[in-house]
Amino acid sequence: MSLGILGPSGTFSEAAALSHYPPEQNLVYADSIEQLFLMLQQGKVADILIPFENSSAGILRNSLTGLTKYPVMIKGEIIVAIEQHLMSAAQYELAEIELVVTQPAVLAQCEGYLKANLPGVRVEIAESTTKAAQMVRNESRRAAAIGPQQAAHNYGLMILASGIQQDNNCTRFLHLTNREEEITIGGNKISIIFDLKDRPGALYQALQVFAQRQLNLSKIESYPVKANRGYRFYIEVDIPNGDLAVQGWLTELENHSSAVIYLGNYDRYKEVSRC
Amino acid sequence: MSLGILGPSGTFSEAAALSHYPPEQNLVYADSIEQLFLMLQQGKVADILIPFENSSAGILRNSLTGLTKYPVMIKGEIIVAIEQHLMSAAQYELAEIELVVTQPAVLAQCEGYLKANLPGVRVEIAESTTKAAQMVRNESRRAAAIGPQQAAHNYGLMILASGIQQDNNCTRFLHLTNREEEITIGGNKISIIFDLKDRPGALYQALQVFAQRQLNLSKIESYPVKANRGYRFYIEVDIPNGDLAVQGWLTELENHSSAVIYLGNYDRYKEVSRC
Structure with a gap:
C-alpha cells in the first residue's frame, strides 16, 4: 500500500x-x-x-x-x-539570528516563544518544516528554522532551543x-460537512437529527460560505453503539441542508498522549 | 472617545x-x-x-x-x-519578484493567486499589511507586499495586481x-465561550439550553483545550425578540460547563455587502 x-x-x-x-x-x-x-x-x-x-x-x-x-x-x-525545535546551520546566539523560516501552522504554535526570545525577527514561510530546514541550510543570512528534531538531523542543523511550542x-x-459509493460503517466516529441557510432555527433543526438519536457531537465548526448568505458546518459525531441507521439520519439531514457531504466512519484515536 | x-x-x-x-x-x-x-x-x-x-x-x-x-x-x-492588492516599489514583472511580504491571515486569502502567478516565490510574514508595505519599501531584493490600496498609497508603492484574494x-x-459587571441587553446577538468535558451528550445538553428557548446559534466553533480532556466552544446566539432572561439561561449553561464567559450583547451587522 x-x-x-x-x-x-x-x-x-x-x-x-x-x-x-x-x-x-x-x-x-x-x-x-x-x-x-x-x-x-x-x-x-x-x-x-x-x-x-x-x-x-x-x-x-x-x-x-x-x-x-x-x-x-x-x-x-x-x-x-x-515538539518544535529552533535549528540553524551554526551555533548562533539567539540575538544573532536575522531570519526564522517555518510553516504557517507551526508559526502559530511558536508565536509566544518568538515574541519573547526573538522580538522583531524577520519570519519567512515555507510549505513544510522540512523545506524550512532546507532553506536555512542554503541561506546566506544567519537563519533558523522551526520544526521537528528529525529535520535538524536530516539537514545537519544544530538545535538551538527545544520545546518552543505553546503548552499541550x-x-x-x-x-x-x-470516496466509495457505499456508506461503510464500523468505527465509533463519523465526519460530515453540511450547508445551512443563515436563518433562525436552521442549526437547531439540523442538530435535532443527532439529538433525537442521542448522538454526541465531539467537534463542530461553522464557517461562512458567503457571509450573510449561509454557513457551512464541519462536524464529528460519536457513534457509541455502532449506529447502523446512518442512511436514515443522513437523508433527514439532507432535508435541512442544501448540501451534505458524508466523509466516512472511523475510529476515535484512543492512545493516551501527553496532550 | x-x-x-x-x-x-x-x-x-x-x-x-x-x-x-x-x-x-x-x-x-x-x-x-x-x-x-x-x-x-x-x-x-x-x-x-x-x-x-x-x-x-x-x-x-x-x-x-x-x-x-x-x-x-x-x-x-x-x-x-x-480586496487585496500586490504592490511593489517599482513596476516589476511578476516573474521578476523574488519576495512577497504579507500577514498570515492575508496569506491564507491569497494562496491561490500566489500558487498560480508567483509559484515558488519566497514569502515573508509581517505583523500587519502596513508593516509589509514598509518592509517592501526598504527591501533590497525585488519584493512585493500584499495589502489594501491605502497601504500602497501611504508608502508610495505601485499596484501590480488587484483583487488577488479568493472570491467573496x-x-x-x-x-x-x-467587561462590565452587569449583563447588558439590547442587541440581537450574544457571544459566549464555554468549556465542556469530552463525554457523550455534553454538547447536546448544553445546546438544549438554547434549543428549549428557540434561540438560534448563528456561529459555533469548538476547539480543544487539552486534547482528549475537553473542548472549548465559541458561540453566537441570535436574540430575535430581546430575550431578557439571559441571566437565567447563563446560569443553566454554567451547570453544564466548567467555565462560561459571557462576552456581551450587540447588534448583528446589517449592511448589505458584496460578501
Whole structure:
C-alpha cells in the first residue's frame, strides 16, 4: 500500500506515519496539502495522511477545503504531541539570528516563544518544516528554522532551543482515501460537512437529527460560505453503539441542508498522549 | 472617545474604522492583536476594533485567545469586503519578484493567486499589511507586499495586481471594550465561550439550553483545550425578540460547563455587502 504524506523526509507527518503504520508502508512525499489531495485523486497513492487540527492553530483551512473539494473519505485519525525545535546551520546566539523560516501552522504554535526570545525577527514561510530546514541550510543570512528534531538531523542543523511550542501542543492527522459509493460503517466516529441557510432555527433543526438519536457531537465548526448568505458546518459525531441507521439520519439531514457531504466512519484515536 | 486598531495607517482595520465611526474618533494604532488587548486592559484606549473572522482564513486564533485571556466585552461587529492588492516599489514583472511580504491571515486569502502567478516565490510574514508595505519599501531584493490600496498609497508603492484574494473574501471585525459587571441587553446577538468535558451528550445538553428557548446559534466553533480532556466552544446566539432572561439561561449553561464567559450583547451587522 502507498501512503501520501507531507514531505520531504523529516516532517511531523512522516513521524506520525512511521510511528503508526507498518514499516513496509510505501511513503510518497508531497509538497503541499493541496498536492496530497491531487495525488490521491489521480490514483498515484492509495491513501493520504493530512494534518487536520492543531491545538494552537485550529483546523487547517487547506485541509478543510480539500475535504469539500475532493471526493475523499476519512479512514482514521492519529493525534501526535508536537515538539518544535529552533535549528540553524551554526551555533548562533539567539540575538544573532536575522531570519526564522517555518510553516504557517507551526508559526502559530511558536508565536509566544518568538515574541519573547526573538522580538522583531524577520519570519519567512515555507510549505513544510522540512523545506524550512532546507532553506536555512542554503541561506546566506544567519537563519533558523522551526520544526521537528528529525529535520535538524536530516539537514545537519544544530538545535538551538527545544520545546518552543505553546503548552499541550498536539496535531490531529486524518487518514484519507478515495470516496466509495457505499456508506461503510464500523468505527465509533463519523465526519460530515453540511450547508445551512443563515436563518433562525436552521442549526437547531439540523442538530435535532443527532439529538433525537442521542448522538454526541465531539467537534463542530461553522464557517461562512458567503457571509450573510449561509454557513457551512464541519462536524464529528460519536457513534457509541455502532449506529447502523446512518442512511436514515443522513437523508433527514439532507432535508435541512442544501448540501451534505458524508466523509466516512472511523475510529476515535484512543492512545493516551501527553496532550 | 479613543479606539485602538491594528496599525499603522493603511490597514483594513483603519479602513473599517474610518468607514463606520465618526471622523472625530481618536484612532490609536497597535502593532499586534495581543497589543490591542493589552492597550484596552491598561486603559490606554476606551475601545478596540479587532479582526475576528475571515471567510478564507477562518477565526483568527490570536483574537479568539484574547477573548478568553482578557476581561473584554463585545459592543458590535463590522463586516468588510476585503480586496487585496500586490504592490511593489517599482513596476516589476511578476516573474521578476523574488519576495512577497504579507500577514498570515492575508496569506491564507491569497494562496491561490500566489500558487498560480508567483509559484515558488519566497514569502515573508509581517505583523500587519502596513508593516509589509514598509518592509517592501526598504527591501533590497525585488519584493512585493500584499495589502489594501491605502497601504500602497501611504508608502508610495505601485499596484501590480488587484483583487488577488479568493472570491467573496470578507473580514468580520469585533468592537470590544472592558467587561462590565452587569449583563447588558439590547442587541440581537450574544457571544459566549464555554468549556465542556469530552463525554457523550455534553454538547447536546448544553445546546438544549438554547434549543428549549428557540434561540438560534448563528456561529459555533469548538476547539480543544487539552486534547482528549475537553473542548472549548465559541458561540453566537441570535436574540430575535430581546430575550431578557439571559441571566437565567447563563446560569443553566454554567451547570453544564466548567467555565462560561459571557462576552456581551450587540447588534448583528446589517449592511448589505458584496460578501
